[in-house]
Amino acid sequence: MFEQSQIQEFKEAFSCIDQNRDGIITKADLKETYSQLGKTNVSDEELEEMLKEGKGPINFTVFLTLFGEKLNGTDPEESILNAFKLFDPAGTGTVNKDEFKQLLLTQADKFSPEEVEQMFAVTPIDVSGNIDYKSLCYIITHGDEKED
Numbered sequence: 001m002f003e004q005s006q007i008q009e010f011k012e013a014f015s016c017i018d019q020n021r022d023g024i025i026t027k028a029d030l031k032e033t034y035s036q037l038g039k040t041n042v043s044d045e046e047l048e049e050m051l052k053e054g055k056g057p058i059n060f061t062v063f064l065t066l067f068g069e070k071l072n073g074t075d076p077e078e079s080i081l082n083a084f085k086l087f088d089p090a091g092t093g094t095v096n097k098d099e100f101k102q103l104l105l106t107q108a109d110k111f112s113p114e115e116v117e118q119m120f121a122v123t124p125i126d127v128s129g130n131i132d133y134k135s136l137c138y139i140i141t142h143g144d145e146k147e148d
Contacts, residue, residue: 084133094130
């Protein structure tokens with residue numbers, strides 16, 4: 001179902017969510033994770049609904065199975081495009097490089113300045129300093145042809 005590298009990434013995500021490191025994701029773990037991401041208004045009902053998807057305690061095996069079910073049949077490129085569209089309310093197909101850089105450095109799973117520069121090295125940026133995010137999504141999901 002998943003490659004070894006993907007399983008390792010899921011393991012890291014699981015470890016981030018399992019706040020008390022007991023090997024089980026609980027409502028308290030989810031609440032703390034959301035809090036760390038800046039979302040403090042998640043209701044207990046929402047958290048309980050998430051936990052119900054596991055049909056029992058959510059250990060790493062259950063977590064991996066849930067992600068397999070969620071990811072099966074979805075188009076990752078479309079998901080990435082939809083995320084970029086949040087920063088493009090005018091629907092231009094571009095986002096400003098400087099604004100995007102600021103978001104990457106300061107929000108949620110923050111990038112280091114080195115990681116941002118690595119990403120921009122393969123990112124299509126026009127003369128106005130705008131990122132063509134449709135092309136970037138293709139590079140993310142299919143690889144950069146220049147890498148061959």
